[in-house]
Amino acid sequence: MANLYYAEGLSPDRFAVGETLTVSGEEARHAVRVSRLRVGEHILVGNGQGSLARGEVTLIEKDRFEIAVRESSHDIEPSQRLGLVQALAKGDRDERAVEQATEFGVDLIVPWEAKRSVSRWSTAGGGDKAAKGVARWQRVAREASKQSLRHRIPEVHQAVTTEALCELAQSDESTVIALHPGADIRLSEWATSERLSRCTQVLLVVGPEGGFGDDELAELSSAGAVLDSLGSLVLRPSSAGAAGLAVLNAALRRW
Template sequence: MHKFFVPQNFIRDNEAIIEGEDVKHIYKVLRLAPGEEVTINNCNGEEFLGVIKDVNKKEVTVELKEKLLINNESAIQIYLFQGLPKSSKMDLIVQKNCELGVREITPIVTERVIVKNEIGEYKKLDRWARIALEASKQSKRTLIPKINPPIEFKELFEELRKMDLVIVPYENEEGFGIKNVVNTLRDKSIEKVGIVIGPEGGFEEKEICDLKSLGAHIVTLGPRILRTETAGFVCTSLIMYELGDLGGKL
């Protein structure tokens, strides 16, 4: 069944009004017609079984039949803090981490970030938000991950203090990996996990020392050096496998 995210202000009197790019996708690509069932998400984590009432080139009207008890979100909330990469690499980072289940993504400007001027280019947030929305549709997320504006490295620490666990992959770390971290924390209640990924040039040694002083776990992802866009996928996947729902419940 096809799923669509509709803002709450477009839902009233048990009807949802779909507008924008989804309309063309519905009538031209999916060729959905009145009487067909769809799932409507109100962008606040609530989902409804709907039946299409009317389709035209401007909007699609959906009658909401019942609320669905669906929650595809993991009990582990992962917050990704990504060193701002060059060109369009952030597009891929947003897309794939949203598919994997990340709750929020925040670009960070570290010492070795090359495109530091991009911290003021907030127009990119709109594109990243659209990518997050499309990834949420494809992966049937219940919530759309939030894409935050870029922050400076010094601002990162206030955010990390809110986490139950902070993981920082680092190419100079040897031996101590995510499995080791998880094994030492089996008896601890973990709900919020912060993952901090360095940019293309990696972290400065001082930045790693600062993160350690905050209680972050500095880990290796293996003997091979991963690109900045790959490191986030791998780290998120490992955490989701060890603590979340990736790979099933059994």
């Protein structure tokens, strides 16, 4: 299987067969020094925004390399976007959630500082801590995208509050679904109804280790969010989002 490298600045028209693509900077240095890239090797290069090329390495320098494009493909942005609103979790559990969601095809990821989140971005280090957290999630999503050979790297947004999440639930742009073990309706039931076909964007909300607070569930429900379960099992925050995405991917025939 060919390795994938990203060069986010490349425009789609550069991916035509016969063109030469240049990858530079840290991505190229890692390919040359760590992956031991060689002239003549066939690899993939993408811009992370839908364009992907398969080509042969023709030039290698210490901080850049070039490939001659042999094949190219362009992924059309889905008309129905799937997002994950992931509560901050202790350790690296939230980062594992980002990794798995990316592997399962999520389109956008939103950090959420829930009431019961052990990890805090807003109160520990202020804006600097939040910025570093978002940057860390972006790196995780990028690496998982390379592993999965994705045309598109999912967007990682700034962290939101419960109030902002309720505003999203009230808008016409998004359908917000809180994955809650105590919900009466299963996500698989909701996904096979006509409601999914009418959605342009579905945001799955996963709570922290301690679950949603009662007031959070009440606020989200009052704002128009749907409460769905993943069956009788209680999943970790790191795997619940991926499980929910699997249900929606199957219902939307992405898989």
